[in-house]
Amino acid sequence: MAESDPALAVVAKPSHPHDSARLHVSGAARYIDDEPEPAGMLHLAFGQSSMAHARIAAMDLAAVRKAEGVVAVFRAQDIPGANDVSPVAGDDRLLAAGEVINVGQPVFLVAATSRNAARKAATMGRIDYEPLPMTLTIADARAAASLIEPTQRMARGDATSALTAAPLHLSSGFEIGGQDHFYLEGQIATATPREDGQIHVLSSTQHPSEVQHLIAHMLGLPSSDVTVEVRRMGGAFGGKETQAALFAAAAALVAAKTGRPAKFRADRDDDMAITGKRHEFRVDYEVGFDEVGHILALRLQLASRCGATVDLSPAINDRAMFHADNCYWLPHIEIVSERLKTNTVSATAFRGFGGPQGMLAIERVIDEVAARLGLDPIEVRCANLYGPGRDVTPYGMTVTDNIAPQLIARLRATSGYDARRAAIASFNASSPVLKRGIALTPVKFGISFTTTHLNQAGALVHVYADGSIQINHGGTEMGQGLYIKVAQVVADVFAVPVSRVRITATRTDKVPNTSATAASAGADLNGMAAHRAATAIRDRLTAFLASIRGCEPGDVCFTPEGVAIGAEVLPFDKLCRLAHFGRISLSATGFYATPEIHYDRATHQGRPFYYFAYGAAVTEVAIDTLTGEHKVLGVDILHDVGRSLNPGIDRGQIEGGFVQGQGWLTTEQLVFDDKGRLLTHSPATYKIPTASDRPRRFNIDLWDGENVAPTINRSKAVGEPPLMLAISVFSALTQAVAATAPDTRRLPPLDAPATPEHILRAIAEHCEP
Amino acid sequence: MRFLLDGAVVEPGEIAPTTTVLEYLRTVLRRTGTMEGCAEGDCGACTVLVGELQTDCNGIAWRSVNACILFLPMLHGKALLTVESLGKPDALDPLQELMAANGSSQCGFCTPGFVMSLHGRRIGAAGHDLPAVDVLAGNLCRCTGYGPILDAADKLGPVARDDSATVAALRSIEPAETVAGRFGEQRWYVPRTNAALADLLAQHPDARIVAGATDVGLWVTKGLRDLGTVIFIGDIGELRAIEETPAGLTIGAGVRYAQAHAAFVRLHPALGELTRRIGGLQVRNSATIGGNVANGSPIGDGPPALIALGATLTLRGAAGTRSMPIEDYFLDYGKQDLRAGEFVERIYVPRPGPDDIVHISKLSRRFDSDISAVCGAFKLAVRDGRIVSASVAFGGMAATPRRATACEAALTDAPFTLASIERAAAALRTDYAPLSDVRGSADYRLKAAANLLLRLWHEAQGVSASLLALEATDG
Secondary structure, three states: OOOOOHHHOOOOOOOOOOOOHHHHHHOOOOOHHHOOOOOOOEEEEEEEOOOOOEEEEEEEOHHHHHOOOEEEEEOHHHOOOOOOOOOOOOOOOOOOOOEEOOOOOEEEEEEEOOHHHHHHHHOOOEEEEEEOOOOOOHHHHHHOOOEOOOOEEEEEOOHHHHHHHOOEEEEEEEEEOOEOOOOOOOOEEEEEEOHHHOEEEEEOOOOHHHHHHHHHHHHOOOHHHEEEEEOOOOOOOOOOOOOHHHHHHHHHHHHHHHOOOEEEEOOHHHHHHHOOOEOEEEEEEEEEEOOOOOEEEEEEEEEEEEEOOOOOHHHHHHHHHHOOOOOEOOOEEEEEEEEEEOOOOOOOOOOOOOHHHHHHHHHHHHHHHHHHHOOOHHHHHHHOEOEOOEOEOOOOOEOOOOOHHHHHHHHHHHOOHHHHHHHHHHHHHHOOOEEEEEEEEEEEEEEOOOOHHHOEEEEEEEEOOOOOEEEEEOOOOOOOOHHHHHHHHHHHHHOOOHHHEEEOOEEOOOOOOOOOOOOOOHHHHHHHHHHHHHHHHHHHHHHHHHHHHOOOHHHEEEEOOEEEEOOEEEOHHHHHHHHHHOOOOOEEEEEEEOOOOEEEOOOOEEEOOOEEEEEEEEEEEEEEOOOOOEEEEEEEEEEOOEOOOOHHHHHHHHHHHHHHHHHHHOOOOOOEOOOOOEOOOOOOOOOOOOHHHOOOEEEEEEOOOOOOOOOHHHEOOOOOHHHHHHHHHHHHHHHHHHOOOOOOOOOOOOOEOOOHHHHHHHHHHHHOO | OOEEEOOEEEOOOOOOOOOEHHHHHHHHOOOOOOOOOOOOOOOOOOEEEEEEEOOOOOOEEEEEEEHHHOEHHHHOOOEEEOHHHOOEOOEOOHHHHHHHHOOOOOOOOOHHHHHHHHHHHHOOOOOOOOOHHHHOOOOOOOOOOOHHHHHHHHHOOOOOOOOHHHHHHHHHHOOOOOEEEEEOOEEEEEOOOHHHHHHHHHHOOOOEEEOOOOOHHHHHHOOOOOOOOEEEOOOOHHHHOEEEOOOEEEEEOOOEHHHHHHHHHHHOHHHHHHHHOOOOHHHHOOOEHHHHHHOOOOOOOHHHHHHHOOOEEEEEEOOEEEEEEHHHHEEEOOEEOOOOOOEEEEEEEEOOOOOEEEEEEEEOOOOOOOOOOEEEEEEEEEEOOEEEEEEEEEEOOOOOOEEOHHHHHHHOOOEOOHHHHHHHHHHHHHHOOOOOEOOEOHHHHHHHHHHHHHHHHHHHOOOOOOHHHOOOOOO
């Protein structure tokens, strides 16, 4: 990529509103359920397993078939091809075959003339189960050695000897809860049969290509006969990376078998019961350190509940290991990562993809070291930051873009951290019931898919003879503003207003073999691919104009006023018309593959990331020591997005990511009973943050810098990293609990999420003599 | 049945009485801007505005409600506004314009609901005087973190809405007497008077009474239940009356929480604060005080407070009325002292005296729009340093909302001291053996319940114990 390219000039970009903002606020943005329904549409529902682990001894679906409105009922044996909706391992069934492995697992599929008829009928199946031994919790799975893959180890140096040699050490552990995505638009897909066995699917998915391939295998079709399309999702957050395939495949099966269009719109409670969530973790550690808080050795055990199938758990748990260093140099480290198989819904991708759990683990270690030493945790954080000569991660990647020390120092000053911490200490001394806490935690998040081959993207740009432009790429829009960012990139190539660019739905028949829109890499990958496609057309236009005007291509310049050549300025649309008459192709594809990255999973060594995105947050909280309730009072964020493609969009990602992380660590608690049933399967019992949970003091600043890696506009990815800024909430809550017995040099045993019950329990244990 | 949508009368014809307004909008009228996020009244993506003639018939009283659990007959004779009633993409209303420009939407799915809640606030709908965070407590957004939406709410002031045409149109379709409908074998009624309701109940003793449908709605959308004969009582004017006297407050069973809010604040600020935290505004704009009592839930938030305040419940049936202390209504889990043909008519709440210390605390994972793990309410009459009477009730601690008699006994005639409070707190373990469930363990419930007495004590000593009053430290 030519850095001299004017379109790649690193400049401040404007904050165009989200491309669909005017449609959103007027209710005119179309989601899949808003599309007009063709005549004969069937509506679908799953009959679900009521058992966590059992053999299906018999299934009597007569009542289901007879129920009002039911047109067809399907079981596993009715699937013509592969009964598989999994991303990698081939172990996620569309419909259970012979055995059920978690409560809520789809067992049969009902197609009816109305959604309510399908839902009612789906409850009428009579299934006889023979119970099998079930493994529900991390402790159960450990005891049973139940794993989805062998335990992984990432290590450097000699943690064992260094632990022994360290002047001080401690060992401890804690639990981290999972999280439901709670995208406001539930899972949905519509499948329409087309001529000659082809099928068209509207799917609310982050991964249209995977949905396409799975449906093709499921129906025994070539991929070219299946088209998957998604214009927008009503939120996804990782929950529609692999989980959407189940519903799309069900709709496709019914469409293919009945010849009628079929829609599956999952009920919210069913959605929450059936689909995967963020991994729950148990973290244990032994840390060796010195009197000023340098971590000399760390042995970290990360155990996660992966659920009943593999899904993306290997990569997610890898990313937990990759982020267990966060911003810190850990000379002697051993990370052991257990990926436990349980009879619960398979855990899946969720914003941060394991990174949040790994990062929370190391921040907890830092807090504990600080407590033991009686130090302000910020001093221990600063003492352990990567720096010159101590800049290699446990996976062998040199950190060449480290801005954490400067970024932390600036935020420490602008947030008034030190003065506030002192004021909080005096508040706490005179406040018997309410206690405050404050914490600064940093974020360093690796950008790229750690599965190297996924780091590729394609784009398709059409310029029409009237000068209007249409773009398409492999990335999907879930609210994050990818479409507007890519549209801005393309508009800038032609120096036209972004309003001239029509953004079109992501479709597998336009750009094939795409990767999921995930890993925060959507704009990096698709922005660059679109840039290449647009540049190819611009180069043709330039050469054409130079040839008809008899001058050099270098004399042609695309400007906001039009295309300049010498003294002449030709409107862009005129040039397009001329080029069409001149028989110049005005359509091009673009392709991008992230350079330089490589990773050997066998040794857990390499350079899995193209670069790192940084940030830090200072959060102040207060707790009520009588009830365990808490309130987040203030947040100050300084975050690194490189040279932003759209500062307004990026701020939205930062704030939204933070609040989502805050929910994960505070109010959002998943509760399963001892039969493996999820009890928190609705917003009545599962509580994401509301408007009043947003702290009243909420300052967000963007770090003024650019990516050292030559990304599009030298920008940085922003989707996931800000979620981890909310680790400061948990750390501040820990400090507030610690204030109930300020003279003990122990860290309160707080588990995440910090519900009132967990906080009250931590206070009780912390205050025990 | 008929209702008004953007000035036009809509007559759905023969339709199941449990058809939700959301279903009808999306599938029949093809107004797809109103979204379904949860179908249980918890996310607000389906927020619409419902207007009805004010009692003086000169204006329209608007309120935001969740269309997902609003049954179509409940719209009878009313006006409806949806997001499509506002601006179009190329001609947005100023609120929409601001929200589109400032990043108030990301995925956009929840956005129409936010627009409608804030539009209601602008046009003076019920609860418009609340801070924006309270107006929006029933609207969930998973993308934005709420900042731009709250900014938009702060930037735009109220706007006058000309409702004269709506008033005239509603007058023309206003029903005079009971409206009845049928759908196949199923019958439904919308009576206008208590007498008509009593008659209907005498004819259909098994009929399902539906007031605000914030609970019964879920029996349909989640439980997929057939409700049989339904009597919608939301249009009975007598049931919606509030009478305030120096002695106390008489509230008709059909009074919605939002409607009672101001009177509750005047009765005692603690009752007002509890009311603010019952559901989101859309729920309080539908849910009735009578419904919250009548359904007998062990975790309803109204009953513990009403019990502690000494409320009296009046039931009405064909044979007349009978009254009882409200706690006597709750017999056991799922069992109430309600005879066939009876309905909850009104509740009387005496005004606390100047010597009374009233404290009400609701504990939940989230402050707003959550269900209590524990809800405790206390009324202590303290004279000359002694507690002369004590009334203590809890929700979430037993199969019904119930008084804590051992705790009350420990308090009564005791000096108002920390030692007495601690003894009374310990006595709660005699009163209750709570369950562990999704909202909290038995241990947490017992400990937190006891600590609420300490909170009361600290507050009485002037020690601040309210997290919600705190601001971040300056610096």
